[in-house]
Amino acid sequence: xxxxxxxxxxxxxxxxxxxxxxxxxxxxxxxxxxxxxxxxxxxxxxxxxxxxxxxxxxxxxxxxxxxxxxxxxxxxxxxxxxxxxxxxxxxxxxxxxxxxxxxxxxxxxxxxxxxxxxxxxxxxxxxxxxxxxxxxxxxxxxxxxxxxxxxxxxxxxxxxxxxxxxxxxxxxxxxxxxxxxxxxxxxxxxxxxxxxxxxxxxxxxxxxxxxxxxxxxxxxxxx
Amino acid sequence: xxxxxxxxxxxxxxxxxxxxxxxxxxxxxxxxxxxxxxxxxxxxxxxxxxxxxxxxxxxxxxxxxxxxxxxxxxxxxxxxxxxxxxxxxxxxxxxxxxxxxxxxxxxxxxxxxxxxxxxxxxxxxxxxxxxxxxxxxxxxxxxxxxxxxxxxxxxxxxxxxxxxxxxxxxxxxxxxxxxxxxxxxxxxxxxxxxxxxxxxxxxxxxxxxxxxxxxxxxxxxxxxxxxxxxxxxxxxxxxxx
Ligand SMILES: Nc1ncnc2c1ncn2[C@@H]1O[C@H](COP(=O)(O)OP(=O)(O)OP(=O)(O)O)[C@@H](O)[C@H]1O
Ligand SMILES: [Mg+2]
Numbered sequence: 001x002x003x004x005x006x007x008x009x010x011x012x013x014x015x016x017x018x019x020x021x022x023x024x025x026x027x028x029x030x031x032x033x034x035x036x037x038x039x040x041x042x043x044x045x046x047x048x049x050x051x052x053x054x055x056x057x058x059x060x061x062x063x064x065x066x067x068x069x070x071x072x073x074x075x076x077x078x079x080x081x082x083x084x085x086x087x088x089x090x091x092x093x094x095x096x097x098x099x100x101x102x103x104x105x106x107x108x109x110x111x112x113x114x115x116x117x118x119x120x121x122x123x124x125x126x127x128x129x130x131x132x133x134x135x136x137x138x139x140x141x142x143x144x145x146x147x148x149x150x151x152x153x154x155x156x157x158x159x160x161x162x163x164x165x166x167x168x169x170x171x172x173x174x175x176x177x178x179x180x181x182x183x184x185x186x187x188x189x190x191x192x193x194x195x196x197x198x199x200x201x202x203x204x205x206x207x208x209x210x211x212x213x214x215x216x217x218x219x220x221x222x223x
Numbered sequence: 224x225x226x227x228x229x230x231x232x233x234x235x236x237x238x239x240x241x242x243x244x245x246x247x248x249x250x251x252x253x254x255x256x257x258x259x260x261x262x263x264x265x266x267x268x269x270x271x272x273x274x275x276x277x278x279x280x281x282x283x284x285x286x287x288x289x290x291x292x293x294x295x296x297x298x299x300x301x302x303x304x305x306x307x308x309x310x311x312x313x314x315x316x317x318x319x320x321x322x323x324x325x326x327x328x329x330x331x332x333x334x335x336x337x338x339x340x341x342x343x344x345x346x347x348x349x350x351x352x353x354x355x356x357x358x359x360x361x362x363x364x365x366x367x368x369x370x371x372x373x374x375x376x377x378x379x380x381x382x383x384x385x386x387x388x389x390x391x392x393x394x395x396x397x398x399x400x401x402x403x404x405x406x407x408x409x410x411x412x413x414x415x416x417x418x419x420x421x422x423x424x425x426x427x428x429x430x431x432x433x434x435x436x437x438x439x440x441x442x443x444x445x446x447x448x449x450x451x452x453x454x455x456x457x458x459x460x461x462x463x464x
Contacts, residue, residue: 188295191324
């Protein structure tokens, strides 16, 4: 697998599959061909703009710990495909802003966020979807879920600015706490309450990734 | 093994169980029957100390320990195991993860991966389920019958002393019912647990031979007998009681 350290403010990834480490606070990332990224973040601050070239595809798998302040803009022109997945485990005030601009036609975009907040933290997730007028054939999906633990609070603000009528848009936002039924189930197998809770939390954060290695690594980190 | 004495319990302030007495000795297989909504599954939840169900009077004693004030983890560790009527799916948690955590929680020791996997693979074979189930999310995307088998996979790993089968037979095709019953019989031969079977049908009782049959109505056991009582119910229903 490839590993790349990005320390310039403009960078192009073409036909790439691997881990990236972003060492700048502001970045313009150009995506060409078929790109799969994994990124591990901790306590970071990033202003990222992703520009999708025509006929490109991007699968972005991010996992974040502790507190962060991230602003991500994804620009899609035509015939591109983006799957953006981010799981966050925060114990300090954090912000995640994702803006997906659909500027052309026949794009697919899927934004998936899972967040678990702890202690007294406040997390705000701002997800904006902007589909330009007169575009067609676009399919956009947002799936944003939060799990509030202890005294923390999650706010998810989904915003769909859809100026075109030729778009398939779908969004799902839920904020809740761990299901008592699930806890009962696991405890009835002999798990302690704390371990049952931990398993459910980790499961919530990892189940969005298809990559088993990624799942395993997150489990290891959280442990 | 289990003694329930004069138990009264409710859910959502509704009294469901009212003066229930039930005694199940070591290695006995009992059957509990009764009309829909009478409280059979409620008894299961009470035994597993589901917080939604409150005991207002009476005692439940399991192997000499009063379990009224224990929590779910504690009763599970005493060896009480429930196969739920409709096992729920647990997103993001695999069978293997749950079982490994449960076993190390219970024994306080790390679980040897090699032995663990080998044992699970054998269990899957016996239960006629693909070994891929081991690393699947618990009951997620599984059919009703597969879920029941999946719950039996857990049972074989956790080795409980008292097993409650809440409508194990519901949703199973003829072959699956046979596989599952054989698995229970095999477990019985090996560990000699006590078993409480909740069912509406006699078919499962052709495979698993019970020692006693009880009828639950109006919150308590109104009649007990042997297997002929189950046949009587199948022929003439509950109206006679
Ligand atoms: N969590 C709950 N909240 C509210 N009511 C409940 C709850 N659990 C059970 N009940 C009620 O308690 C009664 C008994 O339900 P229970 O599930 O124990 O019946 P059952 O005998 O198992 O029936 P079936 O044969 O249909 O499975 C029903 O009226 C049911 O609606
Ligand atoms: Mg029931």
